Amino acid sequence: MKKFLLFALFLLGMGWAISNFTGLATQGIYQSIVLDFQENIGEGAIAQQVEILQTKYQLSPRLNSEFSATDHVYIVQGDRQQLKLLKKNFAKYAEYIEPNYIYQTTDQGDYHSNLVPNDPLYGKQWNFRNIHVEKAWASTKGNGVTVAVIDTGVSQVPDLANTKFAVGYDFVSDRTEVIDDNGHGTHVAGTIAQSTNNNLGVAGIAYEASIMPLKVLSAEGGGTVTDIAEAIKYAADHQAGVINLSLGGAGESSAMSEAIEYAYNKGVVIIAAAGNANQNAAGYPARYPHVIGVSALDVMGAKTPYSNFGAGVDISAPGGVIDGDDEAGGILQNTIDPDTGESVFATFQGTSMAAPHVAGVAALLKASGLQSPDEIINVLKQSARPVAEDPFNHFGAGHLDAGEAVALAEKGQITFRDFFRWLRDNGYLNIRFWLDGGAIALVPKIAMMLGSYLLAWIIRNYFVFSWRSSFLHFGLIAGSSGLFFLKGFYIFDLPQWPMRVMGSSLTELGGTIQGSSVLNPLFASVLIPFVLIILLLSHPELKWLAIGSNIGVSSALAISAFLQPTIWGIGSGAIAQIFLLVNALLCFGLARLAVKPEVRLS
Amino acid sequence: MSMKITGKIDKKGFGMGTWALVSNSGEVYELKNAPAELKKKGLAVTVTGTIRNDVMTIAMIGPVLEVESFS
Numbered sequence: 293m294k295k296f297l298l299f300a301l302f303l304l305g306m307g308w309a310i311s312n313f314t315g316l317a318t319q320g321i322y323q324s325i326v327l328d329f330q331e332n333i334g335e336g337a338i339a340q341q342v343e344i345l346q347t348k349y350q351l352s353p354r355l356n357s358e359f360s361a362t363d364h365v366y367i368v369q370g371d372r373q374q375l376k377l378l379k380k381n382f383a384k385y386a387e388y389i390e391p392n393y394i395y396q397t398t399d400q401g402d403y404h405s406n407l408v409p410n411d412p413l414y415g416k417q418w419n420f421r422n423i424h425v426e427k428a429w430a431s432t433k434g435n436g437v438t439v440a441v442i443d444t445g446v447s448q449v450p451d452l453a454n455t456k457f458a459v460g461y462d463f464v465s466d467r468t469e470v471i472d473d474n475g476h477g478t479h480v481a482g483t484i485a486q487s488t489n490n491n492l493g494v495a496g497i498a499y500e501a502s503i504m505p506l507k508v509l510s511a512e513g514g515g516t517v518t519d520i521a522e523a524i525k526y527a528a529d530h531q532a533g534v535i536n537l538s539l540g541g542a543g544e545s546s547a548m549s550e551a552i553e554y555a556y557n558k559g560v561v562i563i564a565a566a567g568n569a570n571q572n573a574a575g576y577p578a579r580y581p582h583v584i585g586v587s588a589l590d591v592m593g594a595k596t597p598y599s600n601f602g603a604g605v606d607i608s609a610p611g612g613v614i615d616g617d618d619e620a621g622g623i624l625q626n627t628i629d630p631d632t633g634e635s636v637f638a639t640f641q642g643t644s645m646a647a648p649h650v651a652g653v654a655a656l657l658k659a660s661g662l663q664s665p666d667e668i669i670n671v672l673k674q675s676a677r678p679v680a681e682d683p684f685n686h687f688g689a690g691h692l693d694a695g696e697a698v699a700l701a702e703k704g705q706i707t708f709r710d711f712f713r714w715l716r717d718n719g720y721l722n723i724r725f726w727l728d729g730g731a732i733a734l735v736p737k738i739a740m741m742l743g744s745y746l747l748a749w750i751i752r753n754y755f756v757f758s759w760r761s762s763f764l765h766f767g768l769i770a771g772s773s774g775l776f777f778l779k780g781f782y783i784f785d786l787p788q789w790p791m792r793v794m795g796s797s798l799t800e801l802g803g804t805i806q807g808s809s810v811l812n813p814l815f816a817s818v819l820i821p822f823v824l825i826i827l828l829l830s831h832p833e834l835k836w837l838a839i840g841s842n843i844g845v846s847s848a849l850a851i852s853a854f855l856q857p858t859i860w861g862i863g864s865g866a867i868a869q870i871f872l873l874v875n876a877l878l879c880f881g882l883a884r885l886a887v888k889p890e891v892r893l894s
Numbered sequence: 895m896s897m898k899i900t901g902k903i904d905k906k907g908f909g910m911g912t913w914a915l916v917s918n919s920g921e922v923y924e925l926k927n928a929p930a931e932l933k934k935k936g937l938a939v940t941v942t943g944t945i946r947n948d949v950m951t952i953a954m955i956g957p958v959l960e961v962e963s964f965s
Contacts, residue, residue, distance in 0.1 A: 640909060
């Protein structure tokens with residue numbers, strides 16, 4: 293009973309919400325009204341009605357266009373009141389009388405244009421356009437992923453004000469406060485997650501991800517492998533999903549190699565810069581197994597003069613080149629001036645800048661649902677734009693492509709986002725579609741379903757009733773309304789009838805496959821419910837399906853009798869109404885009879 | 895293990911700038927703990943120092959040479 297009360301409350305709430313909704317009909321803009329006269333009343337009668345419009349209502353009806361003459365579609369000036377008046381007096385001559393809504397183009401522009409951030413210096417970030425980050429932003433911005441920046445520290449510059457931070461650690465000074473005294477770490481963090489769409493400075497790749505600042509390098513820009521190894525373990529133990537190592541050296545270290553294995557086994561993706569010595573083979577830590585080594589590209593996508601190459605390079609990303617005073621080819625982010633400690637927008641170059649591009653995209657992939665480091669490495673490599681001729685392995689798998697990577701990550705998995713996007717793209721998320729679109733008459737459907745539950749509740753008051761049987765609910769819904777919301781769904785290139793069948797009630801099935809809304813007297817009657825009762829009454833469970841169907845059909849027929857009593861072969865007059873009401877009563881009676889034996893048994 | 899390297903001082907453009915020693919044979923060393931007097935572009939010097947394989951840096955331009963003295 294409690295469940296039923298809750299359900300009744302839910303229906304009541306839904307009904308209230310719908311009754312309070314102001315649809316397009318009360319919001320749309322119109323200054324004129326369309327009248328479409330019925331052809332079968334004859335040319336003479338139409339001309340007469342047009343004259344009445346002119347003389348009695350002082351309107352000047354005109355054909356909508358030269359093509360409207362055969363259909364007799366007229367336009368008259370008028371507002372809401374006029375529309376009411378015309379509907380009242382001309383309904384019997386017209387196919388429809390409705391507002392002549394003014395449609396406007398929606399100013400949404402290009403699909404990706406709303407993904408171009410408003411950061412004023414974004415135009416200088418050629419590197420982000422080169423990796424197609426806007427396409428990736430259409431799906432994810434890295435929310436929920438933590439990226440550890442193991443570097444010179446990260447200072448809270450103004451363009452990191454909206455960026456989320458995880459608790460970090462300063463391994464150089466052994467304290468929890470992590471301040472950048474070099475400018476490098478803050479710049480790297482900026483590429484990964486600079487505050488974006490904040491009308492300030494520049495953008496970051498995974499700007500909804502969190503930065504975990506771990507300081508291991510001094511103001512001079514160097515640090516020991518011991519500190520770096522500890523920082524890697526710290527990150528793995530504190531839920532970092534991605535580690536960026538824009539640092540390197542020549543020495544192999546088992547402490548570091550162990551730390552990397554530890555983090556990898558905890559599911560952390562580790563990215564490191566290949567090094568800036570223009571030498572064959574990446575340095576450490578880029579060359580360790582399970583570390584993605586990144587070489588650096590210039591604006592044109594060529595290897596930068598400084599970037600290491602060869603063994604250990606897994607992928608390439610923008611690192612930029614600063615040519616004397618010409619900084620346009622560098623990577624621009626917000627950082628600090630180490631001499632003054634003040635915020636500056638500075639252009640840097642290096643494989644240090646290339647690695648955080650990959651780290652940012654790895655965060656996007658993690659946010660897209662990829663879990664293991666291997667999966668992420670595979671997707672990064674597979675989605676990279678390959679370089680045809682690369683005899684020295686300047687580029688690894690190719691040029692990093694954020695857009696393709698995220699697309700590949702989401703391929704095959706139908707994400708909630710895809711479903712949501714599909715709904716949105718097809719207009720299903722707009723409630724006006726449901727109420728005004730004409731795809732389904734929502735109010736009668738709700739009334740039918742409500743009615744069926746009301747009838748079931750009435751019977752329940754007199755007889756023992758099993759609300760718990762899901763067959764009963766299935767019957768109630770199938771009989772009364774069907775899964776009516778399915779009717780509004782159209783999927784490209786698929787036949788429409790399966791959706792219509794699932795979306796129809798038993799009473800509507802007769803016309804469903806052809807897509808007709810006229811009721812078929814065989815289906816819109818007691819016939820099917822009666823057959824169901826005969827077939828299923830002896831079954832202890834399935835009989836509830838039959839009973840539910842009876843009650844549901846009863847409700848649907850009764851409501852149809854008042855709202856849309858058009859029956860094939862009978863028409864839409866009083867006879868049709870009586871036919872529907874009698875059948876509704878028969879269904880209800882059958883349901884009562886079918887429930888009765890339960891009383892005797894109990 | 896101390897070693898002596900002769901060459902010219904250079905400043906490489908990584909991060910805010912990194913001081914380097916380019917040896918006469920063309921090898922690039924990243925200078926660690928370089929005193930202010932050494933930070934002069936084009937200065938011809940002989941640096942005495944130790945290679946620090948246990949240090950990693952943001953510059954990644956070559957072996958890290960910790961300066962002990964120079965002449």
